[in-house]
Amino acid sequence: MRLKTWPVAALGLGSLLLLIALSMLASSRRAQEIFTQLDELNTYHHNVDAKLRRLRSDVHLSGIFVRDYLLDVERERAPEYRQSLSEFRDTNTATLADLRALLNRDDDRIVSLQARLEEYWQTFEPLFDWTTTEKILHSASFLRREVVPRREAALAIAQEIEELNNANLTMQRAEVEKRLAALRRDLLRMLGQSLSLGLIVALVAVYRLRVLEKRSDQQRVVAEDAERQMRQLSQQLVATQEDERKNLSRELHDHVGQVLTALRMEIGRIERMRAPADARLGAAVIECKTLVDDMFRTVRNLALGLRPSMLDDFGLQAALEWHVRDLASRYGVDVELTMTGDFDALPDRYRTCVYRAVQEALTNCVRHASARSITVTVTSNGEQLEAFVADDGVGLDQSRRRNGLGLRGIEERVRDLNGSMTIDALSGKGTKLAIRLPLPEAESEAPLRRAAGQ
Known part of the structure; x- marks a missing residue:
């Protein structure tokens, strides 16, 4: 006591x-x-x-x-x-x-x-x-x-x-x-x-204050150590998640995609070998080809959703351009992407962080903000990487800001890279998300692969 x-x-x-x-x-x-x-x-x-x-x-x-x-x-x-x-x-x-x-x-x-x-x-x-x-x-x-x-x-x-x-x-x-x-x-x-x-x-x-300060310092050290461990665990979880997504994406693309391609070729061979008068077999072959094509598109979308291979093969700009086109065609929204600077030499952690942040922000704009027009701006000056996502939607719900896992995940990724994230309400309506990441000086990344499989 x-x-x-x-x-x-x-x-x-x-x-x-x-x-x-x-x-x-x-x-x-x-x-x-x-x-x-x-x-x-x-x-x-x-x-x-x-x-x-x-x-x-x-x-x-x-x-x-x-x-x-x-x-x-x-x-x-x-x-x-x-x-x-x-x-x-x-x-x-x-x-x-x-x-x-x-x-x-x-x-x-x-x-x-x-x-x-x-x-x-x-x-x-x-x-x-x-x-x-x-x-x-x-x-x-x-x-x-x-x-x-x-x-x-x-x-x-x-x-x-x-x-x-x-x-x-x-x-x-x-x-x-x-x-x-x-x-x-x-x-x-x-x-x-x-x-x-x-x-x-x-x-x-004074003695009591000294005791309380010492106890507070001890608790602060414990809290800082726990926070440091939590951040390390969070970084490990994020890295593990990205690795799993990358592996699953590769597996879907390389193995399942190849199996579906072989299946499509076999169905084509069966179609060529069937008798012309066999109408029932022809209809079944056409149905199989349609199912295989749907399966192939589903697997491709799953692989790209888990982690687009072009992010590793062609870099951040190509991945964001593909994602913006896919989002605009899928939901019918006007998305304008502007990228300024050199993004080829970005380390993998920075490419992944910016891509996931923009991906989550665009998803929130479409699903929760009911936005019809979205502007994405990414700039890099060699010392700092900045990404802005602004929409004309209904604005941000503060309860979602506190409890939303997506925004919390973005903030955690940005914090791991010693960056900052801000969310501001625009005049009239809409929301603007801003991410600022200091770029490392000594860290370098291997040149991007320009073709899949290399």
């Missing part, structure tokens, strides 16, 4: 595709998690930084606002300044609460910052009860001793928080880089696994 490798290859390819799909899904999910984490980290840092900038901005603006109040000598606007400063304080308190929620822990720095800001805002409460004279006398010292130190302390704490936030951002980015590095390692491992599995599948496929 031969091992079937396609299930193994299919399983390997399926596993490879499944591994790639699962790895891609896992990698995509991890990459999405990393990108989400990085986006959240950037958003968090941006929000914390924005809140710290808002706190510092509120503190700076409040200092400018208080400076403007101290420089304003109109006491009647004190409630307005108090209200505006109260709004600054509320905004600053809300921003601090948002910052504390973002940091999500009771950090000492947040608590200290909140306490410093409370002190900073409470420092401004007595200012709104000062008189104009007190503003002029104490504003500069008040700002220098009370406001600026508290503002700087609050801003310093905010700066520490910002630095802490930046440090936290750096640490988290380092963690993201670690996860990215782990993702790269996983991708490389997945690539290595995929390549390993793909290499295994490829090796199995």
Whole structure:
């Protein structure tokens, strides 16, 4: 039982595709998690930084606002300044609460910052009860001793928080880089696994293909050897058939023909020896002569049908001319024969091949194609022998072309001589058979006998 490798290859390819799909899904999910984490980290840092900038901005603006109040000598606007400063304080308190929620822990720095800001805002409460004279006398010292130190302390704490936030951002980015590095390692491992599995599948496929190619080469060698033997057998059969036909034709012509000739002569002698008044014997002799003549024509036709002696005695052209005349007179068709070149030196195999091919083609034209006009052209230029048979019949049936023994026999004869045969449909109707045979260079044939029996 031969091992079937396609299930193994299919399983390997399926596993490879499944591994790639699962790895891609896992990698995509991890990459999405990393990108989400990085986006959240950037958003968090941006929000914390924005809140710290808002706190510092509120503190700076409040200092400018208080400076403007101290420089304003109109006491009647004190409630307005108090209200505006109260709004600054509320905004600053809300921003601090948002910052504390973002940091999500009771950090000492947040608590200290909140306490410093409370002190900073409470420092401004007595200012709104000062008189104009007190503003002029104490504003500069008040700002220098009370406001600026508290503002700087609050801003310093905010700066520490910002630095802490930046440090936290750096640490988290380092963690993201670690996860990215782990993702790269996983991708490389997945690539290595995929390549390993793909290499295994490829090796199995290549090995199997190599085995199949070797088996195919062996089968091709066996098939070529069988074809060569079949062709040799076919050549031997064709040669044996031609020899048998030649022998039978010779036997019919030489022996049976001679016996019939002697019989005809004996009947003639009997006719001369009979009494003139014997009418019954005369009628029997005439009947015998008629039967002998019919028998002689039948034997001659059989001998010529098996293999015309003129093909060996007078060559291809004479044999084809006789066959064309016989076919035209027998079936009443118009056959035109054109032969160009020297055919006397053709080897026997080539003469026999062309004659049999033309004979079979003419028979098909008359019996199957119902042709009324046939053209036969044979040319030889010393290097190649060509024969064409064209008719005006009903055309060629493809089933007969595949299964017909006559056409197959022609093709086999032509192939044995390294030639080619083509059959084409003519425009309108009809069929054209073409045979091309390369002529041998070294092979030569003995001169044709010019008389029967020589």
